[in-house]
Amino acid sequence: MSEPTTSQRHRSDEGRDPHQREEEVEVGATALAAPDVDEADEKQTSLWGDAWRELRRKPFFWIGGVLAVFFLLMAIFPSLFARGADPRACSLSNSAQPPSGAHWFGYDQLGCDYLAQVVYGARNSLQIGFTGVIGLLVVGVVVGALAGYFGGWVDSLLARITDIFYALPLILGALILLRVGPEARIFGEPVPVISERGPGAIAIALVFFGWMTAMRLVRSQVIAIKSSDYVAAARALGAGPLRILVRHILPNAVAPVIVYATITVGALIAAEAALTYLGVGLQRPNYSWGLQISDGQNLLRTAPHLVLIPSVVLSLTVMAFVMMGDALRDALDPRQRS
Amino acid sequence: MNPPPGSSPAPAPDTRTAAPAGGGPVLEVEDLHVEFRSRGPVVTAVRGVSYSISPGETMAILGESGCGKSVSAQAIMGILDVPPAHITGAIRFEGRDMLTMAAEDQRKIRGPGVSMIFQDALSALNPVYSVGYQIGEMFRAHRGASKKEGRERAVELMDRVGIPAARQRVDDYPHQFSGGMRQRVMIAMALALDPKVLIADEPTTALDVTVQAQVMDLLQELQRETGMGLILITHDLGVVNEVADRVAVMYAGRVVETGTIDDVFTAPAHPYTRGLMSSIPLLEDKGNRLNPIVGAPPTLSNIPRGCSFHPRCPMARRATDGRDCATDGPVLREVAPGRRAECHYSEELLHG
Numbered sequence: 001m002s003e004p005t006t007s008q009r010h011r012s013d014e015g016r017d018p019h020q021r022e023e024e025v026e027v028g029a030t031a032l033a034a035p036d037v038d039e040a041d042e043k044q045t046s047l048w049g050d051a052w053r054e055l056r057r058k059p060f061f062w063i064g065g066v067l068a069v070f071f072l073l074m075a076i077f078p079s080l081f082a083r084g085a086d087p088r089a090c091s092l093s094n095s096a097q098p099p100s101g102a103h104w105f106g107y108d109q110l111g112c113d114y115l116a117q118v119v120y121g122a123r124n125s126l127q128i129g130f131t132g133v134i135g136l137l138v139v140g141v142v143v144g145a146l147a148g149y150f151g152g153w154v155d156s157l158l159a160r161i162t163d164i165f166y167a168l169p170l171i172l173g174a175l176i177l178l179r180v181g182p183e184a185r186i187f188g189e190p191v192p193v194i195s196e197r198g199p200g201a202i203a204i205a206l207v208f209f210g211w212m213t214a215m216r217l218v219r220s221q222v223i224a225i226k227s228s229d230y231v232a233a234a235r236a237l238g239a240g241p242l243r244i245l246v247r248h249i250l251p252n253a254v255a256p257v258i259v260y261a262t263i264t265v266g267a268l269i270a271a272e273a274a275l276t277y278l279g280v281g282l283q284r285p286n287y288s289w290g291l292q293i294s295d296g297q298n299l300l301r302t303a304p305h306l307v308l309i310p311s312v313v314l315s316l317t318v319m320a321f322v323m324m325g326d327a328l329r330d331a332l333d334p335r336q337r338s
Numbered sequence: 339m340n341p342p343p344g345s346s347p348a349p350a351p352d353t354r355t356a357a358p359a360g361g362g363p364v365l366e367v368e369d370l371h372v373e374f375r376s377r378g379p380v381v382t383a384v385r386g387v388s389y390s391i392s393p394g395e396t397m398a399i400l401g402e403s404g405c406g407k408s409v410s411a412q413a414i415m416g417i418l419d420v421p422p423a424h425i426t427g428a429i430r431f432e433g434r435d436m437l438t439m440a441a442e443d444q445r446k447i448r449g450p451g452v453s454m455i456f457q458d459a460l461s462a463l464n465p466v467y468s469v470g471y472q473i474g475e476m477f478r479a480h481r482g483a484s485k486k487e488g489r490e491r492a493v494e495l496m497d498r499v500g501i502p503a504a505r506q507r508v509d510d511y512p513h514q515f516s517g518g519m520r521q522r523v524m525i526a527m528a529l530a531l532d533p534k535v536l537i538a539d540e541p542t543t544a545l546d547v548t549v550q551a552q553v554m555d556l557l558q559e560l561q562r563e564t565g566m567g568l569i570l571i572t573h574d575l576g577v578v579n580e581v582a583d584r585v586a587v588m589y590a591g592r593v594v595e596t597g598t599i600d601d602v603f604t605a606p607a608h609p610y611t612r613g614l615m616s617s618i619p620l621l622e623d624k625g626n627r628l629n630p631i632v633g634a635p636p637t638l639s640n641i642p643r644g645c646s647f648h649p650r651c652p653m654a655r656r657a658t659d660g661r662d663c664a665t666d667g668p669v670l671r672e673v674a675p676g677r678r679a680e681c682h683y684s685e686e687l688l689h690g
Contacts, residue, residue, distance in 0.1 A: 229461035236415040237527065238449030238480060240442075247475075251466045 054331035061331075064323030071317050075123040078116075085113035087120045087287065096303040105309050108292070109299060114306070118313055120287040125317065128203050129269040133261050135207035140214025141250070141257065147215070148222030149245050159219070162212045171274055173209030178202065178280040202281055206268050217260055221253035228252075259329040266321030273314050289314045362433075363390035364567050365414070365452060365535045370427035372406070372413050372591075379639035383409040385591040386427070391535055391567035396558075398570045398582035398599070400614070402635050406591040407571045411537045415454050416444055432534070449480050453533035457540040459520035463512035469496070469523045470508030476530035495526040499556060518549035522556065529560060535567040542577060550574075554581055575618055579603060587611045590636050590646040593670060597677035607679035607688050609651045643667075645681070653683050 055061045074081045083104070090112035097107040105114035147158040165173075181194040181201055193200040225231065226249060234248050275281035276290025284291065289310040296306030372384035384406040391397050399407045412418050413425050414436070429436045431451055436444050456462035464472060473495055474488025483491065489508060496504035499522040512520060521541060528536060538557065542550035558581055561568050572578060578585060578599065585602050587595040587610065595608040606612040613631035633650040636642055644664045648654040654663035661682060673684040681687070 229456055229458060230464040232412075232417045233454070233456055233462040233524075233527075234464070235417045236448060236454040237476060238445050238447075240445055243479060248464055252464070 051328070051331040055327055058327045058331065060323045061327035064320045064327065067316055067320035068324060071122050071126060071320065074119055075126040078119045078123060081119045082113070082116040085116040087112055087116035089113070096299055096306065098303065099305055106303070106305050108306055109295065109303075114309065117287060117292060118289070118310055121289045121292060121310065121313075122317070124199050124282060124286060124288050125269045125272060125314070128199050128206070128272045129265040129321070131199075132203045132206040132210070132268040132272075133265050135203060136211040136214055136264070137257065137261055139207060139211035141218050143211070144215040144218030145222050145245055145250060145253075148219040149226060149241070149249065151223075155219075158215075162215050165209060166212050168209060170206070170209050170271060171278075174202070174205035174271065174275055175278060175280055177205040177208060178275060181205075197280070197283060198286070199282065202272055202275060205275075206271055210264075210268070210271075213264075214257065214260060217256055218253055221256060222249050225249045225252045255332045256329075259325050259332060261325075262328055263322050263325035266318035266325070269321070270314070270318050363392045364432060365569075366390040366428070366430040367410065367414065368428040368430065370410055370413060370429065371425070372409050372418065373424040374422045375424055376422040381639045382641060383591055383638055384413065385641075387588070387591070387593050389586050389593065389596070391569055393534065393567055394561065394565045395584065396561065396568040396570060396582045398572060398578040398585045399588055400573065400575070400578055400585055401588035402573060404635050404638065405588045406638075407573075407588050408539050410588075411454065411539050411569065411571055414452060414537065415448060446480075449476060449533070450531040451533060452535045452537065453528040453531070454537040454539065455521070455524045455528045455541050458544050459517070459524040460512060462524055463520065463527075465512060468509045468511055469515070472512075473523070473527050473530055476527060480531055491530070492526070495530055496523070499523075499526045499529070499560070500552075501526075517545050518552060521545060521549075521553050525553070525556065525560070529564070532564055533566055535569065536561075537569045537571070539571045540573070541570075542574065543572070550577065557581070575603075575614065587614070590641050591638065592646065592680065594647065594681070595677075595679040596670075597674075597679075601674070601677050605688055607673045607677055607684040608647075608681045609653050609683070609687065610647050611679075612687065613650075613652075653681075653686070657682070 085103070090110045092111045094107040094111035096109050097103070097111075099106040099114075103113055103115065105118060108114050108117055143158055143162070147155040147162075177194070178197060178201060181191065182197060184191050184194060194204060195201070222245075231244055231248055234244050239248070272281060273288070273290030273293065276288045277294045279294070281290055282288040292310040293307055293314075296303070296310070300307055366388075367390070368388045370384055370387045371382070374381040374383060387406065387410050389397065389399075399410070401407050409418070413423070414429050416436075418425065425437060427437070431447050436447060463469065467475075470489050470492040473492035474483070474485070477483035477488045477491050478485065493504050493508050496508060501507060501519055501522050507515075512523065515523060521544075525541075536557075541557065542553050545553060554577055557568065560566075570578070570582060582599045584596065585599050586593045587602070587608065589610050595602060595606065595611050597607070602611060603615065606615055610631070613629075616629040617631060619628060631650055636646060636649070642649055642664075644662065644667050645651070645654065646667070648663040651663065656662040656664075663682065666682075668680050668682045670678050670680040673679045673681075674688060
């Protein structure tokens with residue numbers, strides 16, 4: 001059966017002598033014995049490999065990445081960045097001193113070293129940013145995957161619930177939740193975490209009112225991937241719904257979710273600062289950039305550095321994650337490649 | 339044309355009950371109906387299709403696009419969404435009806451019992467996993483093999499389907515393979531658990547002619563080794579001619595003619611089959627016009643009354659005995675030993 005289809009054979013016979021035809025079959029036979037070898041030794045290329053190569057060339061990714069790592073280290077080892085100053089060692093005599101060579105960020109109103117205050121504020125911000133994103137991804141991915149995969153009434157129900165949450169702005173929803181949190185009672189007991197108004201409560205509030213975009217993103221991805229041939233193939237080869245969803249659909253849906261998550265870390269850090277500024281977020285003696293901005297605003301005229309420094313640091317942190325997310329999105333979307 | 343050894347003997351009088359030497363059919367499809375009921379008119383994709391496949395046998399399902407070939411295969415593989423699809427009839431695997439058994443039991447047949455390869459291997463392979471991982475998944479999921487074991491078996495299988503340097507390529511991703519190699523990967527995956535029946539849905543349509551020949555050769559060779567039944571869905575008459583033992587010609591969701599490949603190809607008993615044959619360009623006819631079948635297959639939501647082929651049929655007419663192709667639908671009947679056709683005028687076609 002080395003010769004191709006009947007019709008094809010006829011065509012190739014056309015206008016040639018039998019000897020030539022013999023040769024043709026010979027060639028076909030050799031091709032059969034030694035099937036073509038692909039560009040086998042080429043470097044591993046995959047979506048993530050391509051994306052990484054693309055990312056490496058993006059200055060914005062590096063700027064964002066370096067900033068993010070810097071703030072991350074600051075959050076983990078604040079004492080290394082505080083230049084030996086103790087944020088608790090305050091002296092009212094130094095109240096609202098402007099920045100100087102020895103104390104780069106000056107002092108706050110209570111006479112505490114402001115560099116130490118700002119540096120120690122990074123931990124809460126990043127903690128809330130990361131735990132919040134992880135939480136809203138868990139909720140969003142689970143709800144979105146179920147809605148997208150099962151469709152029908154499951155989808156209708158979950159999509160309507162999502163719409164209801166969407167109607168409430170993130171900050172307003174979180175504000176209300178944190179406001180009533182300390183007074184809320186379940187079976188006469190205060191609700192754990194929520195009632196303490198610490199970083200955990202803020203993260204929960206942000207997750208509670210922030211999971212919807214992740215859900216919609218995952219849902220649309222799952223719907224698109226559900227009808228792909230490789231999902232049909234997996235079904236045809238005996239894969240059950242759980243395996244198909246977890247092993248075949250979600251890994252293909254993950255790219256835009258990762259982009260969204262990176263940007264959202266920044267958004268949640270900003271939201272935490274906003275909530276704290278509004279008075280429902282972190283309270284003293286916690287350190288928080290939002291708290292510092294809120295306290296500093298009264299002295300804006302006499303000591304502007306008290307507002308400016310935490311604002312700049314906050315902006316840089318948010319910007320770091322947004323820049324990384326943007327670069328990641330460009331790298332993962334082949335259509336945007338030039 | 340060289341029928342592979344171990345193929346069923348030529349006479350297969352009844353597609354439903356025929357039991358060629360060497361045991362009964364491994365897969366029987368009986369009176370299969372598939373309808374799609376969504377908004378708008380009901381689309382009837384398959385209307386009472388019956389066929390069976392025995393171990394070692396190759397049956398080709400032939401027909402134009404949109405005549406229900408693939409849908410009937412997808413119904414067997416359980417990859418139609420129900421609803422909107424509505425499946426009735428019986429699909430018996432080793433005597434047990436898959437349509438009435440629990441989803442979990444169906445799933446256990448798919449893979450080790452009935453397996454399928456798809457037309458476009460690139461889109462049928464998951465882009466985020468290496469091919470070795472995907473082939474190995476068959477062993478991990480169905481046989482509980484370890485990751486390492488699965489990978490080893492994947493290398494063996496890739497070797498067996500003729501992928502050069504299998505050990506080096508096992509960690510490559512689907513897009514790093516050429517079309518022919520990709521189809522081999524797909525075949526390796528489908529054959530991983532030694533299925534009793536393999537459904538090949540246009541396995542070579544996306545490939546060029548030389549690679550087509552290689553892939554068909556490989557399928558035949560593997561069939562010889564394993565003794566599986568092969569259902570080949572295609573519209574390539576050349577491929578059918580070379581590899582199939584029996585053929586079922588489908589039109590508008592029905593099997594309109596079945597028989598051995600020699601019988602059907604040399605003397606079609608249905609005008610549609612004859613039309614298909616005469617639309618192959620032949621060397622002898624050089625200089626003459628081709629004879630295509632005029633018109634297009636009917637919309638499946640609006641299948642003509644009577645014989646579904648009558649609007650395109652050169653033989654359709656109102657006979658002297660009052661039988662009218664436009665109102666009286668023919669039934670699939672035995673028109674010659676071992677042959678069935680669904681036409682009032684099969685004898686006329688066969689005997690001039």
